[in-house]
Amino acid sequence: MPAARSIPHRHFDALIIGAGGAGLNAALRLAEADLRVAVVSKVFPTRSHTVAAQGGVNAALANVLPDNWHWHMFDTIKGSDYLGDQDAIETMCREAIPTVYELEHAGVPFSRLDNGRIYQRAFGGQSQNFGGEQAARTCAAADRTGHAILHTLYQQNLRAKTHFFDEHFAVDLIRDDEGAAIGALVLDIESGEPLIIEAKTTLLATGGYGQVFRTNTNAFINTGDGMAMALRAGVPLQDMEFYQFHPTGVAGKGMLITEATRGEGGYLLNGEGERFMERYAPHALDLASRDVVSRSILSEIRAGRGCGPQKDYVLLKVDHLGADVVHQRLPGITDICRVFLGIDPAKEPIPVFPTAHYAMGGIPTDRHARVVAPARHGPEEVVPGLYAAGECACVSVHGANRLGGNSLLDILVFGRAAGADILAYVAEHPNHRPMRDEHIEPAVARLARWERQGDGERVADVKAELRRLMEDHCGVFREQATMTEGVEKLKALRERVEGVRLRDQSQTFNTARIEALELDNLVDVGMATLMSALHRDESRGAHSRVDHTERDDERWMKHSLYSRDGDRMDYKPVRTKPLTVDSFPPKPRVY
Amino acid sequence: MTITISVYRYQPDSDSGSTSSASASKPYMQTFEVEAAPGMMLREALLAIKEQDETFAFRHSCGEGVCGSDGVNANGTNCLACITPVADLKQPIQVRPLPGRPVIRDLVVDMTQFYEQYRAVEPYLIRKDPLPEQEIRQSPEDRDKLDGLYECILCGCCSTACPSFWWNPDKFHGPAALLQSWRFLADSRDQATEERLDALEGPYKLFRCHSIMNCVEVCPKGLNPTKAIGQIKELMLEQSV
Ligand code: SF4
Ligand code: SF4
Ligand code: FES
Numbered sequence: 001m002p003a004a005r006s007i008p009h010r011h012f013d014a015l016i017i018g019a020g021g022a023g024l025n026a027a028l029r030l031a032e033a034d035l036r037v038a039v040v041s042k043v044f045p046t047r048s049h050t051v052a053a054q055g056g057v058n059a060a061l062a063n064v065l066p067d068n069w070h071w072h073m074f075d076t077i078k079g080s081d082y083l084g085d086q087d088a089i090e091t092m093c094r095e096a097i098p099t100v101y102e103l104e105h106a107g108v109p110f111s112r113l114d115n116g117r118i119y120q121r122a123f124g125g126q127s128q129n130f131g132g133e134q135a136a137r138t139c140a141a142a143d144r145t146g147h148a149i150l151h152t153l154y155q156q157n158l159r160a161k162t163h164f165f166d167e168h169f170a171v172d173l174i175r176d177d178e179g180a181a182i183g184a185l186v187l188d189i190e191s192g193e194p195l196i197i198e199a200k201t202t203l204l205a206t207g208g209y210g211q212v213f214r215t216n217t218n219a220f221i222n223t224g225d226g227m228a229m230a231l232r233a234g235v236p237l238q239d240m241e242f243y244q245f246h247p248t249g250v251a252g253k254g255m256l257i258t259e260a261t262r263g264e265g266g267y268l269l270n271g272e273g274e275r276f277m278e279r280y281a282p283h284a285l286d287l288a289s290r291d292v293v294s295r296s297i298l299s300e301i302r303a304g305r306g307c308g309p310q311k312d313y314v315l316l317k318v319d320h321l322g323a324d325v326v327h328q329r330l331p332g333i334t335d336i337c338r339v340f341l342g343i344d345p346a347k348e349p350i351p352v353f354p355t356a357h358y359a360m361g362g363i364p365t366d367r368h369a370r371v372v373a374p375a376r377h378g379p380e381e382v383v384p385g386l387y388a389a390g391e392c393a394c395v396s397v398h399g400a401n402r403l404g405g406n407s408l409l410d411i412l413v414f415g416r417a418a419g420a421d422i423l424a425y426v427a428e429h430p431n432h433r434p435m436r437d438e439h440i441e442p443a444v445a446r447l448a449r450w451e452r453q454g455d456g457e458r459v460a461d462v463k464a465e466l467r468r469l470m471e472d473h474c475g476v477f478r479e480q481a482t483m484t485e486g487v488e489k490l491k492a493l494r495e496r497v498e499g500v501r502l503r504d505q506s507q508t509f510n511t512a513r514i515e516a517l518e519l520d521n522l523v524d525v526g527m528a529t530l531m532s533a534l535h536r537d538e539s540r541g542a543h544s545r546v547d548h549t550e551r552d553d554e555r556w557m558k559h560s561l562y563s564r565d566g567d568r569m570d571y572k573p574v575r576t577k578p579l580t581v582d583s584f585p586p587k588p589r590v591y
Numbered sequence: 592m593t594i595t596i597s598v599y600r601y602q603p604d605s606d607s608g609s610t611s612s613a614s615a616s617k618p619y620m621q622t623f624e625v626e627a628a629p630g631m632m633l634r635e636a637l638l639a640i641k642e643q644d645e646t647f648a649f650r651h652s653c654g655e656g657v658c659g660s661d662g663v664n665a666n667g668t669n670c671l672a673c674i675t676p677v678a679d680l681k682q683p684i685q686v687r688p689l690p691g692r693p694v695i696r697d698l699v700v701d702m703t704q705f706y707e708q709y710r711a712v713e714p715y716l717i718r719k720d721p722l723p724e725q726e727i728r729q730s731p732e733d734r735d736k737l738d739g740l741y742e743c744i745l746c747g748c749c750s751t752a753c754p755s756f757w758w759n760p761d762k763f764h765g766p767a768a769l770l771q772s773w774r775f776l777a778d779s780r781d782q783a784t785e786e787r788l789d790a791l792e793g794p795y796k797l798f799r800c801h802s803i804m805n806c807v808e809v810c811p812k813g814l815n816p817t818k819a820i821g822q823i824k825e826l827m828l829e830q831s832v
Contacts, residue, residue, distance in 0.1 A: 047658040107716030116728030155715035219652040509696040512645040
């Protein structure tokens with residue numbers, strides 16, 4: 001590794017790390033405003049995981065059924081099990097409407113209704129009139145909505161002439177003595193050369209970390225890079241115990257089967273052929289919130305009512321919808337079933353199992369996507385120049401449980417908000433803050449650590465063990481004893497990472513090095529998840545404790561903050577006050 | 592059951608601790624034995640090889656055929672490794688990088704020209720009218736015209752199987768870019784038909800396609816660039832009379 005001072009520097013107004021929906025929507029604002037924007041992505045932008053989002057994006061357009069943003073807001077708060085911040089949720093639900101129109105204008109090929117308006121389907125947790133009849137709020141491009149949105153945003157960024165650093169891996173943030181974010185050290189994967197990008201602002205938009213669980217719906221690249229960078233820069237992570245298990249991953253394999261299958265009228269069956277959601281959610285049935293449906297499936301399986309020879313999955317039935325609906329509205333699902341299961345979902349039910357899917361928690365931000373961390377003047381002080389948006393961030397709009405169709409919305413609205421705030425910030429702070437060698441050195445040291453040679457454990461082995469550990473000790477149902485043991489094991493594993501060695505020390509396109517750097521990140525976000533989960537002794541949303549089955553608003557209506565330094569836990573209050581409407585106070589959550 | 596896979600190896604710099612003693616600078620085929628599981632896809636087999644030899648490099652991510660990262664050439668045919676069952680491939684399976692592109696390392700090729708051609712067709716919606724407050728209306732029939740076009744994942748399987756692209760990658764746009772060109776020409780919301788067609792004039796960009804259909808055969812998403820190219824040509828004719 002070259003010394004810090006010999007690494008070349010590039011200068012931009014704004015640095016964006018990650019080229020999924022959040023990063024690209026921010027980049028588009030900035031490039032259109034003529035800022036110099038650098039987007040760093042470890043893969044070519046259209047390979048980002050937004051591409052895999054299927055069902056759609058929520059907005060109260062009322063194209064199919066009556067709707068308004070205030071109902072959407074209520075559903076989101078209830079879905080969050082009252083842990084979501086109501087100011088941020090109001091912002092998201094209001095902004096949803098112009099955001100979707102803007103995407104349509106940008107070219108997204110939404111499916112259409114006969115009157116030419118955007119097609120909307122029903123999704124879980126949606127209601128009219130604050131808990132009344134089912135709503136239809138999810139705007140869809142067949143079941144390839146993420147693909148349609150990501151490609152459109154990339155295309156618009158080409159038009160706006162955004163500067164892309166494709167296949168560059170962000171190693172670490174660079175902060176100055178006052179703690180301001182002044183850029184990042186990145187690695188050009190193809191050449192193996194490091195590069196420093198100096199920027200007046202840095203946006204983390206690196207997505208989730210599903211790879212920390214053995215079976216998951218996520219892409220190989222989802223390794224929590226931005227979250228771990230934030231941790232190493234001294235920013236805590238918020239609400240990491242809230243990890244969503246999607247009710248319908250392909251059993252034993254993990255590919256996502258969109259909630260749109262149930263939105264279009266599909267339902268779940270147990271081994272006795274019974275439509276068991278009738279017992280768990282008499283009103284919403286299969287369209288209850290995801291946490292509820294996942295727990296119901298596991299309860300059935302635990303009670304011996306699973307399907308198949310091992311009774312270890314349930315079936316998702318859509319064949320009654322007819323081949324036309326299935327193939328037209330769910331072509332991507334049809335493909336997945338055909339390729340990975342050898343079945344046609346229009347003829348046979350799909351074996352499914354709850355699968356690790358989405359992080360509600362992440363880097364704490366306010367509703368302008370500015371990163372906020374505890375400091376001298378309170379728990380929510382803005383870190384100058386640092387932003388986060390999308391799955392890696394925690395605004396928090398999803399609280400303890402995210403509703404389907406709200407993740408694409410989150411990345412778009414807050415990616416855009418980041419863009420707007422960065423514009424204002426750069427106007428006020430037109431000059432780069434000085435960057436000195438000592439600011440860069442910690443990041444360089446992180447790279448250099450993987451240059452040590454000699455005998456040691458392999459990255460792949462430790463990674464596999466981590467993934468098993470997280471699945472065994474921090475799954476859908478949790479309890480004190482297994483999590484305590486999990487934390488001990490994970491601490492031991494973290495120690496062992498020190499002794500892991502990279503055999504491949506080559507420069508050109510060294511994917512083994514990237515995977516080693518990703519392992520560091522996974523271990524850090526895994527610890528954040530397990531520690532936060534261990535400490536919260538209540539059940540709320542996706543965090544379900546068998547030893548503390550009730551929600552405890554008295555003690556626990558607060559956000560967790562995990563810091564890497566000493567594995568410390570802190571807490572801060574939930575923002576229960578919306579911007580313009582009345583607060584929704586916590587109520588028992590039934591579907 | 593074990594399966595035998597031969598993979599293309601090329602390591603441009605020498606200090607990769609490769610398990611093979613072959614010279615670092617020359618490409619060679621290396622054979623691995625991999626334990627096969629039922630329903631195993633080629634990507635999983637490549638991952639199993641990487642378990643044995645971490646110096647082996649290939650791109651991949653989503654594992655379900657939507658990100659377009661893992662276009663490779665298996666037994667002479669371009670495909671996405673993640674949705675190609677190993678059971679469908681005759682052994683020993685020969686895995687090579689996508690043809691016609693400079694190899695960076697092992698199965699990783701340089702796709703710069705492929706992306707340049709994509710950018711050259713201005714692959715974005717162009718509107719001239721003021722934008723409405725709500726969505727631009729589009730009938731379901733008009734929307735249907737985009738099916739079979741917008742689903743492209745830019746994997747490059749088609750263009751790297753196209754002889755015209757091999758010979759003129761700098762001049763002929765290639766099937767993927769032309770499919771996207773048609774995706775916007777076919778969109779009832781787009782208002783740049785004339786400019787788009789004008790930009791495709793000349794002997795190369797569009798007209799180097801000789802309808803050999805290699806692209807259609809290999810597209811893992813079942814798309815049909817040849818048909819799209821034909822439709823562009825038809826529209827050009829229509830507009831010129
Ligand atoms: S049909 Fe045209 S684009 Fe397709 S492979 Fe043949 S020459 Fe290339
Ligand atoms: S047209 Fe098909 S083969 Fe060509 S890049 Fe697109 S998806 Fe890949
Ligand atoms: S890994 Fe994404 S297409 Fe194969």
